[in-house]
Amino acid sequence: MHTLTEIQQIVASAIDKLDWSLPPHGLYEPIEYTLRLGGKRLRPCLTLMAADLYDAPLESAIPAAMALEIFHNFTLLHDDVMDHADVRRGQPTVHRRWNENTAILSGDTMSLCAFRQLDGIAERHLKEVLRRFSDMSIQICEGQQYDMDFETRSDVSIDEYMEMIRLKTAVLIASALQIGAVLADAPGSDADALYDFGLHVGLAFQLKDDYLDVYGNPATFGKAIGGDILCNKKTFMLLTAFRLADAPGREALLRLLNDNNSRPQEKIQGVTQIYDNLNVGRHCIDAMEQHLRQALDSLERVQLPAERLAPLRDLANRLMQRDK
């Protein structure tokens, strides 16, 4: 079996080998720019890790891994357009560096290039992988739609929120693992167990993200604190605060959120104080830990020796401990 570092290097090398040099350059330069923004490359690594569980040749999983990474970055590109974001990973977003039409069209092209990668998959797996990849991609759009719908609603429940993040972010992580297992000719029950593992890891990951937006260490977190608070984003933290607060507490919270005159730091501090009072952070960490436990339980259903599954187990644990 390969170490995570070896897999990361294989993934980085494969991404580097993707050729975006053909014309029209106006179409492909923004794609290359987007993919070179970097990141952990978590999703393609998960595909290779899943294939590696069965000692499948990792090259056989590269095309699908590339498809997932390209598709993931397409969703970030279009999300940035829809959110009017100026920066991603410390660099200008594509619509800022070029223009909005470019962001739309190059994004469209990335999505299609992802499907083009699937031609590299072993033909015996193509129907199943295409179907899973297609379903996943549509679910991600549904999640994004719910996220946008929630912006203008004041009655979003925690269950609805969890369903939104399941679709928007968790199914991609789940599918990355599942597809890796399918390509390795794993038993269906193993592929399903890995999917569930990935789903719960994805949910836990987002809950951790919501927590760190409030209580993270800006030096290690890589993002400013309170960004979600400033744009009134419906996160687990905010929705839990509304759930736990009494009527006066909810009114106080709403006043803070709707106050366009307060300075950003005042708003962040005010909301954080309410979160402190209600122990919202504890509920968020509890929910995250519950999903981590469910992830590890799912991993136990994979019919392989525990030491084979150790890298995935460790990865799940490390993702939850980041940046505290």
Add this chain to the structure above:
Amino acid sequence: MHTLTEIQQIVASAIDKLDWSLPPHGLYEPIEYTLRLGGKRLRPCLTLMAADLYDAPLESAIPAAMALEIFHNFTLLHDDVMDHADVRRGQPTVHRRWNENTAILSGDTMSLCAFRQLDGIAERHLKEVLRRFSDMSIQICEGQQYDMDFETRSDVSIDEYMEMIRLKTAVLIASALQIGAVLADAPGSDADALYDFGLHVGLAFQLKDDYLDVYGNPATFGKAIGGDILCNKKTFMLLTAFRLADAPGREALLRLLNDNNSRPQEKIQGVTQIYDNLNVGRHCIDAMEQHLRQALDSLERVQLPAERLAPLRDLANRLMQRDK
């Protein structure tokens, strides 16, 4: 063999059966709206006509036909966003009726739904059809990129223009026919010949479109006259005028195009007068007829009796004779 009318009815019925009723409705309502805008459904009809040449059961070609129609409408949706168009087929564009984020996300979803349709293809053809569909979809984006690039260039050649319309509009028509033939287990040389037929039909169709923008009959054409002239669109007509005019003629043309104070009718009449003087329309019709001849020559390479190919031949001829 089926008549074109029977095929149109089968296509209309299949589009009608597509189910967009699941939530989130904010995502799927604009998709249903877009598909219900109507139109000739040319591309899915071509797929079925190609399959019909070989007496393949038309149901086997429906999923691919739906994929092509959904994909085609996705490109129109995003093109309208990038062009800031207000109206399509007499109705508000999606970003006008809803908003731009909806147009982007619902468009993304349509593109993905097109690929999801391919799951209904016979497995033995899936790899080939997926590859052809993927290549086609990327080429369409490349064509759109060139079209956008041309807006800010004053040195676009006729060859570049023809390459742009080949990618942007002709490869979809070509692929629709080719894929229908592949699904019917046609000989590869037949599928290639049908592809070439479709390519030349697509090019001729666009040239006719360019001509009708200037010389069409508004009552029968369905669009106002001179729209391309008003927005300085680089069409075959405009590029030919620049090619044929002497230096004073080019200056006169540029003055008309860059005059922001003239009334629309004045600009259209002025440019049309220059086109009249240079006989630009004749060049456009000549180019169109050349591609129509090449289309019919390609059709001759299909190894089937002439009467089998008659509906396609007639369709090509009718597309060229519209709205005069």
